[in-house]
Amino acid sequence: MTRNWTAALCVGVSCLFAQEARADESGISFWLPGLYGSFAAVPAQPGWSFATVYIHPSVSAGASEAFTRGGGGQVDLGIKGRGNLLAFGPTYTFEQPLWNGQFAVSLLGVAGRSHACVDATLTGPLGGSVSGERCDSRTAFGDLLPQATLKWNDGVDNYLAYITGDIPVGAYDSDRLANLGIGHGAIDGGVGYTYLDVSTGREFSIVGGLTYNFENPDTDYQNGVDAHIDWGASQFLNEHLYVGVAGYAYQQITGDSGAGASLGDFKSRVFGVGPQVGYNFDVNDKTSGFLNLKGYYEFGAKNRPEGWNVWLSLAFAPRAPKKVE
Structure with missing residues (x-):
């Protein structure tokens, strides 16, 4: 009955980020809130695993909301965006312990289609405007996202430490509205905890982290330090099926800087909450x-578009050995 529970959801998937009309410069952050969720700190089976995550975001900001873009002091008003994004890649979990924990490394890529519109764009030192809606769409590959994790288990308690980053090789043009890359490097690290009681099928996870952003060389803009918390809670209905709720909180804790930061520190925040359902199954032996x-x-967004997003994750990993009765 409990054989699959301790392996369940490494589909919280190591890392994945993509540019949609989201905070910081252009209202876009490296960390995509909601990335982590239930079972985040639960150790996996050693060996190779592979994950694919489809994300559909839809966000908007009012016509009075301003966001910087490009290296020429452009300011966009009334951003709207949506995307069909796919993150994919392998993870290798080592069998040999590191610091008494389970060590894993992963590398994910991003691809998909991003669509964005603005109501108006202000340009130049005198604030000249171009009225009317302008839209842009782009289908391309995004940045590369390496990550390393350490996980520890002590009965019902599970602990996580991670570090990840952005290698800015994806499709990015500072003058375009829609991009799949963010145009600059970033480093993010954090810790997490999962409570998992296999006797009751109850689970709760929480992961917090901080992002340091490097300057965007195309726009002379450097995003501030971002703080984020992702969480999830679930209840197994049987050996394979669980239901629950998940959420996140995102807050920029230091201001943006650089010659391109024409809107000042531009600190941003957003919160999210919603339902989840999961299913674990055996592919073969x-x-x-x-x-x-x-x-x-x-909800509660500041200096950041808000809306809704849907995640569909599918992962394949080594099967846990059956317990001998």
């Missing part, structure tokens, strides 16, 4: 599959 669907409704 050596492989297990993990499927998760979750959605978030956003």
Whole structure:
């Protein structure tokens, strides 16, 4: 009955980020809130695993909301965006312990289509405006996202430490509205905790982290330090199926800087919450599959578009050995 629970959802998936009309410069952050969720700190089976995550975000900001873009002092008003994004890549979990924990490394890529519109753009030192809606769409590959994690288990308590970053090789043009890359490097690190009681099928996870952003060389703009918390809670209905709720909180704690930061420190925040459902299954004697669907409704945004987003995750990993009765 409990054989699959301790493996369940490494589909919280190591890392994934993509540019949609989201805070910081252009209202876009490196960390995509909602990335982590249930079972985030639970150790996995050693060996290779592979994850694919589809994300559909839809966000907007009012016509009076301003966001900087490009290196020429452009300011966009009334941003709207949506995307069909796919993150994919392998993770290798080592069998040999590191600092008494389970060590894993991963590398994800991003691809998809991003669509963005603005109501008006202010340009130049005199604030000249171009009225009317302008839209842009782009289908391309995004940045590369390496990550390393350490996980520890002590009964029902599970602990996580991670570090990840952005290698800015994706499609990015500072003058375009829609991009799949963010145009600058970033480093993010944090810790997490999962409570998992296999006797009751109850689980709760929380992960917090900080992002340091490097300057965007195309726009002379440097995002401030971002803080984020992702959480999830679930209840197994049987050996394979669980339901629950997930959420996130995102807050920029230091201001933006650089010659391109024409709107000042531009600190941003957003919150999200929504339902989730997951299903674990055996593919064969050596492989297990993990499927998760979750959605978030956003609220409380500042200097950041808000809306809703849906995640569909599918991962394949080494199957946990059967217990001998």
